Amino acid sequence: NAGVTQTPKFQVLKTGQSMTLQCAQDMNHNSMYWYRQDPGMGLRLIYYSASEGTTDKGEVPNGYNVSRLNKREFSLRLESAAPSQTSVYFCASSASLGQGDMNTEAFFGQGTRLTVV
Amino acid sequence: AQKVTQAQTEISVVEKEDVTLDCVYETRDTTYYLFWYKQPPSGELVFLIRRNSFDEQNEISGRYSWNFQKSTSSFNFTITASQVVDSAVYFCALSRNYGQNFVFGPGTRLSVLP
Numbered sequence A: 001n002a003g004v005t006q007t008p009k010f011q012v013l014k015t016g017q018s019m020t021l022q023c024a025q026d027m028n029h030n031s032m033y034w035y036r037q038d039p040g041m042g043l044r045l046i047y048y049s050a051s052e053g054t055t056d057k058g059e060v061p062n063g064y065n066v067s068r069l070n071k072r073e074f075s076l077r078l079e080s081a082a083p084s085q086t087s088v089y090f091c092a093s094s095a096s097l098g099q100g101d102m103n104t105e106a107f108f109g110q111g112t113r114l115t116v117v
Numbered sequence B: 001a002q003k004v005t006q007a008q009t010e011i012s013v014v015e016k017e018d019v020t021l022d023c024v025y026e027t028r029d030t031t032y033y034l035f036w037y038k039q040p041p042s043g044e045l046v047f048l049i050r051r052n053s054f055d056e057q058n059e060i061s062g063r064y065s066w067n068f069q070k071s072t073s074s075f076n077f078t079i080t081a082s083q084v085v086d087s088a089v090y091f092c093a094l095s096r097n098y099g100q101n102f103v104f105g106p107g108t109r110l111s112v113l114p
Helices: none
Strands: A004-007 A010-013 A019-025 A031-037 A043-049 A064-068 A074-078 A087-094 A112-116 B003-005 B010-014 B019-021 B024-026 B032-039 B046-052 B059-061 B064-069 B074-079 B088-096 B100-104 B108-113
Touching: A004 A087, A019 A031, A019 A087, A031 A064, A031 A074, A043 A064, A043 A074, A043 B100, A074 A087, B003 B088, B003 B100, B010 B019, B019 B108, B024 B074, B032 B074, B046 B059, B046 B064, B074 B088
Parallel strands: A010 A112, B010 B108
Antiparallel strands: A004 A019, A019 A074, A031 A043, A031 A087, A064 A074, A087 A112, B003 B024, B019 B074, B032 B046, B032 B088, B059 B064, B064 B074, B088 B100, B088 B108
């Protein structure tokens, strides 16, 4: 019963490099999210996907792209990393209306600590 | 627009003291959900409680209790007889309708000193 799995856990990039953060959930949730966490700023939404095949921008989408590959997987791509993207990234998933699940909270992965130098 | 405010950036208490973490939210939705999460030093996010907008009953779970007041748009969290293991960052969050578009507050860092 893995829940939400993120890879990698740690990553160091040079400015201008690209990378993809992977996220998979095994709870059959419709909704998936990518957040970044910076000191003193809580969690800010980068992108979310309300269902397979749909994605929407959150509060801080610039510099990122996402792909909802299937119901289980939601990846986050940094095309050209910048030092301002140094952060801890969290993937999350939640049930949505119609799934018959009364547990409406978001379930989080363990996080990816990304440093851009 | 939705917003969550946690005015207390950091709180320090001595073990066994009671402590209340404040959360004030803004939303125009009539149906919404409120949550508290704990982030211990290890970094993971641990779900503590959910409350929907139609249920204003306060809840107690062991040493934890929550006070939801729609009239003041607040959802405060009290830890009774705090312990060192309660040291963590606590986040209040708000979602629209049915578990969508979670908005988090900036968090309150609680330090419980022995």
